[in-house]
Amino acid sequence: MILTGVMAAILVTMALALVRATLGPTLFDRILALNMFGTKTVLLIAVVCFTIDRTDFLDLALAYALMNFIGVVAVLRLFLHKGFGEPEPDEEGASS
Amino acid sequence: MFQQTVDILVLGLLAATALAVVRMRTLIGAAMLMGIYSFLSASWMLILDAPDVAFTEAAVGAGVSTIFVLATLSITTIRAKRQTKFQFAPLAVVVLTGAVLIYGTLDMPHFGDPEAPVHRVGNRYIKRVPEEFKIPNAVTAVLGSYRGFDTFGETTVVLTAGLGVLCLLRKRREDEPKVVTE
Numbered sequence: 479m480i481l482t483g484v485m486a487a488i489l490v491t492m493a494l495a496l497v498r499a500t501l502g503p504t505l506f507d508r509i510l511a512l513n514m515f516g517t518k519t520v521l522l523i524a525v526v527c528f529t530i531d532r533t534d535f536l537d538l539a540l541a542y543a544l545m546n547f548i549g550v551v552a553v554l555r556l557f558l559h560k561g562f563g564e565p566e567p568d569e570e571g572a573s574s
Numbered sequence: 575m576f577q578q579t580v581d582i583l584v585l586g587l588l589a590a591t592a593l594a595v596v597r598m599r600t601l602i603g604a605a606m607l608m609g610i611y612s613f614l615s616a617s618w619m620l621i622l623d624a625p626d627v628a629f630t631e632a633a634v635g636a637g638v639s640t641i642f643v644l645a646t647l648s649i650t651t652i653r654a655k656r657q658t659k660f661q662f663a664p665l666a667v668v669v670l671t672g673a674v675l676i677y678g679t680l681d682m683p684h685f686g687d688p689e690a691p692v693h694r695v696g697n698r699y700i701k702r703v704p705e706e707f708k709i710p711n712a713v714t715a716v717l718g719s720y721r722g723f724d725t726f727g728e729t730t731v732v733l734t735a736g737l738g739v740l741c742l743l744r745k746r747r748e749d750e751p752k753v754v755t756e
Binding site: 512529 | 621
């Protein structure tokens with residue numbers, strides 16, 4: 479019963495994050511929505527695992543959390559350096 | 575009942591995300607939405623009890639392909655051109671492909687059907703692998719031999735995709751003649 483309620487709350491939050499990613503006036507709203515959606519996916523997996531009694535799937539949730547982190551870091555790096563190449567020497571000196 | 579409700583809700587979110595990706599003009603926003611799509615489809619695969627596929631989708635779809643798309647955007651442009659004229663041919667191709675895919679599902683066994691072919695041949699594979707191949711791992715025998723053509727096709731697809739990405743993203747040499755596009 480309580481798991482059903484948690485599942486409903488997570489799905490509603492996912493829908494709201496999706497709305498923010500779609501409407502989001504700035505790109506940072508969208509990045510935040512992506513990050514939040516990844517977190518909600520981790521929670522959804524955890525709840526599904528306990529609902530169907532297969533707690534060995536919980537490792538997957540860890541992998542998803544890592545993927546979420548890598549994705550957000552990649553996006554932010556793109557904004558910081560305008561690309562994935564090596565940063566310019568003077569830019570590196572200015573940022574540190 | 576619970577499972578079906580969650581299935582329908584997650585699939586509805588998937589459809590909404592796909593529509594949002596199509597409508598999005600800012601390409602970085604579209605990349606974000608595609609990341610959301612991968613997370614959703616991966617969790618749906620997990621709900622359908624396919625953790626191996628869900629794992630692959632999480633690693634490739636949500637992790638690597640978001641980074642690839644963003645790397646592509648960083649060397650091209652971040653805004654899509656606004657399409658003003660309605661084009662009939664792409665819509666027809668999409669509708670036709672969708673219809674063929676739905677027609678293809680009509681032939682498939684239902685989810686969890688005990689009479690499905692995969693359940694009927696499974697026991698025979700397990701019994702006959704040791705005497706036919708002398709391979710201790712039954713999964714390796716099934717992938718490498720019983721489903722050899724399938725695995726060969728998958729490997730070809732992965733190789734082709736890797737070659738395509740390498741051709742597009744490699745650094746050009748100085749003395750290489752420039753390709754004229756205009």
